[in-house]
Amino acid sequence: MRKPREFIRTRRRFIADAALGTAGLGLVPAAAWSCAPPQGSQASGTGLIYDSRYLDHVLIRPDGGRPPEIPERLVRIREELVARGLDEATVPLAPAAEAMPYVTAHHTPEHVAAIRELDVTGPVAELAVSGALTGVDAVATGQVKNAFCAIRPPGHHANNTGAEEGFCYYSNAAVAAKYAQQAHGFERVLVIDWDYHHGNATQNAFYDDPSVLFFSAHDWAAYPRTGDPGLTGEGEGSGLNINVHLDCGATDADMLGRWDDTLSPAVAAFNPDFVIVSAGFDSRQDDLLGCFALTDDAFRRMTRMAMDYADACCEGRVVSLLEGGYNLDGTALATAAHIETLLEE
Known part of the structure; x- marks a missing residue:
């Protein structure tokens, strides 16, 4: 096992722009991290x-209807x-990992x-996993510092039912996390x-x-009604499963506050080697399937904090995977804000 690094937790203050339109947002503190200087290039x-x-x-329901997880999201x-x-x-990268x-x-x-019996969807779902693994490969080998995987279908609801769950077929993020461990x-x-x-x-x-x-x-x-905050892991994983509930109408300050008081201390104690983001933009305001009020600035700040964790712990290694997000314009704007932040050195 690798030796834990010593962390120095400092504070960074973010000043809310009046254009956010969130009453009483004020100053939202976030965490910056410092540790021993990384070795090598x-x-x-x-x-x-x-x-x-x-x-x-293209997902089509038995009644002929089309849910909002449509190709136009990526377009x-x-x-x-x-x-x-x-x-x-x-840096453009095509999915290449097996x-x-x-x-x-x-x-x-x-x-x-x-899933493999599905004529078109089966191969595309496999390709989505390949895209996630390709992102891990590129970051793990130093080809790029971080990566965003513009993939579909999403994956974080896919268990083992033999069918689509919440528009998901294979568990992209979970497979990618195991791949980072097993392959790298x-x-x-x-x-x-x-x-x-x-x-x-x-x-x-x-x-x-x-x-x-x-x-x-x-x-x-909301669907799938499984995110009980009382579920914190079991056995050797006790305390390492963190579910945070946010009410309908949650603002930037609500979300970022939980990063600051809940996620940041957990990351400092855990000391990760690799960071994966399930980037669902249905938490943005005006989404078709969500009711949060997050602005694009929240996604910039969350991205920056994830990068701060990675910069301190694991030489900046972050791979982000597209999950939900069903307002076409809103998802595109939030994704662009996310990628603009990933590009910051």
Whole structure:
């Protein structure tokens, strides 16, 4: 086991812009981190993982209806990135990692067999995992410092039912976390989930695992109604599963405050080697399936804090995976703010 580093926790104050439109937001403290200087050269740049085949998956209900997890989500994100020049500022990466050995190691044979029977969706779901693993590869090998995976379908609700759950088929973040450990030798992985919905499949994957710290801030009353704050892990993983409930209408200050008072101390104690973000933008204001009031500034700040953790603990290693987000314009704007922050050195 690697020796724990000593942390010095300092305070960084963020001044709320009046344009946020959140009454009483005021000053929201966040955590900056300092530890022993990292050894060796530092990677730079932000990878952007994408493949046009992600657009091929279309979820259609038995009644013929289409839920809001649609290909246009990625189309609109790509448009916004191009408009801001972020497509040129990032390092383009195509999904190349072989996903199925790690999918089958995580999911049951019955689940995998059922998903693979889906003509178009099965291969695209596998490609989504490949995109996540490619992001891990790029960051782990120093090709880039951090990465955003513009992948679909999402994954943090995918257990082993043999069917789609909450638009998810394979547990992208959980498989990526295990991959970081198994393929690259990282011992401790932090998974941060800021999606409006609880990342129940990620929780289930690591509930008794002392090598993964899982933090999910969500509306407990929303689908899948599994994010009980009283569930904190069991056995050797006790205390390493952190569920934070936020009420409908939660503001930037509500979310960031829980990062500061709950997540930051846990990260300092856990001392991760690698950081994975389940980046669900349905926690943004005006989402079709969420009722939080988070602004794009909240996503900038959360991204910056995740980067601070990674800079202090693990040489900046952050891989972010697209999860939810169903207001097309809102998701695109929040994603762009997220990537702009990842690009900051």
